[in-house]
Amino acid sequence: MQHHFWHNKWEKGEIGFHQDDTHPMLMRFANELGFAGPCRVLVPLCGKSHDMTYLLKRGCEVIGVELSQVAVEQYFAAQDIVPDIAQRGDLLRYKAPGITLFCGDFFALKPEYIGSVDAVYDRAALVALPASMRMAYCQQVLTLAPQAKQLLITFEYDQSALPGPPFAIPFAEIHQYYGKHREVTELISEPLAGGLKGTVPATEHAWLIGSAPR
Numbered sequence: 001m002q003h004h005f006w007h008n009k010w011e012k013g014e015i016g017f018h019q020d021d022t023h024p025m026l027m028r029f030a031n032e033l034g035f036a037g038p039c040r041v042l043v044p045l046c047g048k049s050h051d052m053t054y055l056l057k058r059g060c061e062v063i064g065v066e067l068s069q070v071a072v073e074q075y076f077a078a079q080d081i082v083p084d085i086a087q088r089g090d091l092l093r094y095k096a097p098g099i100t101l102f103c104g105d106f107f108a109l110k111p112e113y114i115g116s117v118d119a120v121y122d123r124a125a126l127v128a129l130p131a132s133m134r135m136a137y138c139q140q141v142l143t144l145a146p147q148a149k150q151l152l153i154t155f156e157y158d159q160s161a162l163p164g165p166p167f168a169i170p171f172a173e174i175h176q177y178y179g180k181h182r183e184v185t186e187l188i189s190e191p192l193a194g195g196l197k198g199t200v201p202a203t204e205h206a207w208l209i210g211s212a213p214r
């Protein structure tokens with residue numbers, strides 16, 4: 001997806017992907033993933049997700065990355081937090097106790113900006129990207145978080161029924177991106193209540209991408 005597509009969505013407030021509550025699959029598997037202090041969790045393409053606040057409340061340190069300044073500023077405003085803002089390479093770094101959000105292109109983020117990462121939480125990030133960008137996205141995740149385990153949430157549905165995003169991503173594709181050096185385990189799959197965008201039957205899947213052997 002081009003940057004202007006997402007900037008446009010945030011400027012118009014067309015953010016149907018944003019959830020009012022913590023994602024149930026995050027709550028369900030947080031213990032299994034070790035999402036508790038002092039775990040440092042990378043949240044790619046984070047939007048202004050409440051899932052970050054849930055992770056913070058569990059004592060995690062959150063490192064988010066988001067293209068839209070509207071999203072980043074709305075996140076901190078909603079938490080009543082005034083972050084410290086500084087330039088970091090091509091990104092703006094918003095920092096507050098326990099949470100750092102980088103505003104800019106995920107592909108411009110460098111490992112030295114974020115330090116070591118214990119876990120990755122991907123909800124509506126991989127599925128937000130067209131097929132042409134997904135391999136590069138997953139390689140960037142592995143570059144930024146080479147040792148980390150990951151909770152990945154995806155959808156499966158008839159892609160011909162909806163153009164996406166979110167896109168349908170079958171297991172074979174996830175295996176293609178992460179399966180070479182990591183164990184990929186399905187934690188759960190459930191029918192999406194009401195269907196995707198209220199119309200298309202879909203299943204939602206949670207995957208554990210195992211940490212790299214040390």
Ligand SMILES: C[S@@+](CC[C@H](N)C(=O)[O-])C[C@H]1O[C@@H](n2cnc3c(N)ncnc32)[C@H](O)[C@@H]1O
Nearest residue numbers: 006017045046047049066067105106123124128
């Ligand atoms: C479908 S939304 C999901 C947001 C969040 N993960 C959630 O669960 O609400 C995808 C987000 O990715 C952001 N995004 C898209 N491309 C990006 C990029 N190249 N770098 C950083 N963020 C990006 C968009 O602005 C949007 O907020």
